[in-house]
Amino acid sequence: MTIKAVALISGGLDSLLAAKLIQHQGIEVVGINFFTGFCVEGHTHAIRNREGSRPKRNNALWVAEQLGIKLHIIDVVEEYKNVVINPRHGYGANLNPCLDCKIFMIGKAREWIAQHGFDFIITGEVNGQRPKSQLRRFMPQVAEESGADDLLLRPLCAKNLPPTRPELEGWVDREQLKDFSGRSRKPQMALAAEFGFEDYAQPAGGCCFLTDKTYSVKLQDLWDNRGRREYELDDIMLLKVGRHIRPSSAFKLIIAREEGETRYLSGYRKQFQTIKTVSHGGPLALIEGAQLDPQQLELACAITGRFSQGRDAESVEFEFSDHNQDLHSVNVKPLRPAQIDPEWIIL
Amino acid sequence: MSDVVELDARRLLCPMPVIRLQDCINQQAPGTRVEITCTDPGTLHDIPTWCRLNGHRVLATTEQQDDYIFLVHKDADAS
Numbered sequence: 001m002t003i004k005a006v007a008l009i010s011g012g013l014d015s016l017l018a019a020k021l022i023q024h025q026g027i028e029v030v031g032i033n034f035f036t037g038f039c040v041e042g043h044t045h046a047i048r049n050r051e052g053s054r055p056k057r058n059n060a061l062w063v064a065e066q067l068g069i070k071l072h073i074i075d076v077v078e079e080y081k082n083v084v085i086n087p088r089h090g091y092g093a094n095l096n097p098c099l100d101c102k103i104f105m106i107g108k109a110r111e112w113i114a115q116h117g118f119d120f121i122i123t124g125e126v127n128g129q130r131p132k133s134q135l136r137r138f139m140p141q142v143a144e145e146s147g148a149d150d151l152l153l154r155p156l157c158a159k160n161l162p163p164t165r166p167e168l169e170g171w172v173d174r175e176q177l178k179d180f181s182g183r184s185r186k187p188q189m190a191l192a193a194e195f196g197f198e199d200y201a202q203p204a205g206g207c208c209f210l211t212d213k214t215y216s217v218k219l220q221d222l223w224d225n226r227g228r229r230e231y232e233l234d235d236i237m238l239l240k241v242g243r244h245i246r247p248s249s250a251f252k253l254i255i256a257r258e259e260g261e262t263r264y265l266s267g268y269r270k271q272f273q274t275i276k277t278v279s280h281g282g283p284l285a286l287i288e289g290a291q292l293d294p295q296q297l298e299l300a301c302a303i304t305g306r307f308s309q310g311r312d313a314e315s316v317e318f319e320f321s322d323h324n325q326d327l328h329s330v331n332v333k334p335l336r337p338a339q340i341d342p343e344w345i346i347l
Numbered sequence: 348m349s350d351v352v353e354l355d356a357r358r359l360l361c362p363m364p365v366i367r368l369q370d371c372i373n374q375q376a377p378g379t380r381v382e383i384t385c386t387d388p389g390t391l392h393d394i395p396t397w398c399r400l401n402g403h404r405v406l407a408t409t410e411q412q413d414d415y416i417f418l419v420h421k422d423a424d425a426s
Binding site for chain 1: 362369
C-alpha cells in the first residue's frame with residue numbers, strides 16, 4: 001500500500017522542511033498552494049521594474065522543484081472572500097483573519113485528499129511561531145473545524161502534539177518528526193543545512209498582504225467608501241500598487257511610483273478614468289470614482305502633477321481619459337507639498 | 348498535427364497565468380499543444396518550472412514586444 005500525503009506549500013522554509021521530513025520517510029508527497037489574491041510574492045515581483053536584480057520566481061514552485069514534487073496551484077479567490085469579509089474568529093493586528101484562513105486552507109486540503117485518494121495532510125506549522133493561528137491551544141481547533149481532524153500532521157512540531165492517525169497507523173515514524181516551537185528560526189535553519197538546502201525564502205513578515213498595516217488601511221478605506229465590505233480581484237491587486245490619495249469621497253487617485261507600476265496600471269486604462277502628464281515626464285494615475293466634474297479634474301491633475309517632473313512648473317499639461325476613453329487636454333499648476341492635505345493620503 | 352489551444356493570460360500576474368495553463372492542460376488530451384500569451388515577466392520562470400514539475404514540455408518561448416508566448420505540449424505520460 002502506497003501512502004500519499006499532500007503538503008501545503010507556501011514557499012517558505014517551514015513548508016519545505018515539513019514536506020521533506022515526510023518525503024524522507026519514503027512517503028509520496030504532492031504539494032498544493034492556494035492563491036487567495038493577497039499573496040505577497042508573484043504579484044509584487046511582476047509589478048516592480050524589470051531591471052531589478054532579484055530573481056522573479058514563485059517560491060512555492062521553487063520549493064516544489066527542490067523537493068521534486070508536483071505542485072497544484074489552486075485559485076480560491078472567490079471562496080476566500082468570505083474568510084476575509086466575515087471571519088468567525090476575528091482579525092489579527094490588521095485585517096488578517098489568520099485563524100479562519102488556516103481553517104479554510106486545511107479544509108480545502110481535506111476536500112482535495114478525499115477527491116484525489118490521498119491519505120493525510122502536512123503543514124509547516126510550528127506551535128508558538130505566530131500569534132493566534134499557530135498557538136498550541138488553537139491547533140486542535142484548526143484540525144477539528146477544518147474537518148481534517150487526525151489526518152492533519154505537523155511534522156515540525158508533531159512531538160509537541162498528540163499523535164495523529166499517520167503516526168498511530170505506523171505510516172509515519174513519530175520518532176523522526178520534530179518538536180520545534182517558538183519564534184526562533186535556528187532549529188529550522190539547522191535542519192535545512194542537514195538536508196542540504198542553502199537557498200530558501202527568508203521570512204519577511206508573512207506571505208500575506210493582509211498582515212500589512214498599510215495594505216489593511218487601504219482595504220478598509222475601500223470598504224468604507226463603497227459602503228459595503230466586498231471586493232473583486234482587481235480591487236485587491238490595485239491596493240498593492242502606487243500612491244493612494246483620496247481628496248474627496250467622490251474619487252480616489254492611484255498614482256504610479258515608478259515605471260513598473262506605470263506599466264502595470266496601463267493595463268487598467270479601459271476600466272478607469274486616467275491622467276497622464278504630457279508636457280513633462282510623469283506617472284500614470286488611475287481615478288476610481290464617478291465621472292469627474294471640472295473642479296475635481298483640476299484637483300486630480302494638480303495632485304498628479306506634484307509627482308511629475310513638472311512639479312515646480314507654473315503650468316503642466318495633462319491628458320485626461322474619461323470613462324468613455326474620450327481624451328481631454330488639461331493645463332494646471334501642480335500642488336505644492338504643503339497643499340496636499342495629509343488626510344487625503346491613504347497611508 | 349493537432350490544433351493549438353490558445354490561452355490569453357495578458358495582464359494577469361503570477362501565479363494566475365500558471366493557474367490558467369494548469370486548468371487548461373488538465374482538460375486536454377495528451378499530445379495537445381497549448382499556446383499561452385502572458386505579459387508578466389515572472390512567467391519566464393514560472394511556466395517552464397510548472398511544466399517541468401508536472402511532466403509537460405515547453406516547445407518554444409518567444410517574446411513579442413511586451414508579450415511572452417509559450418507553446419506547451421501536454422505529454423502522454425503526465426497525469
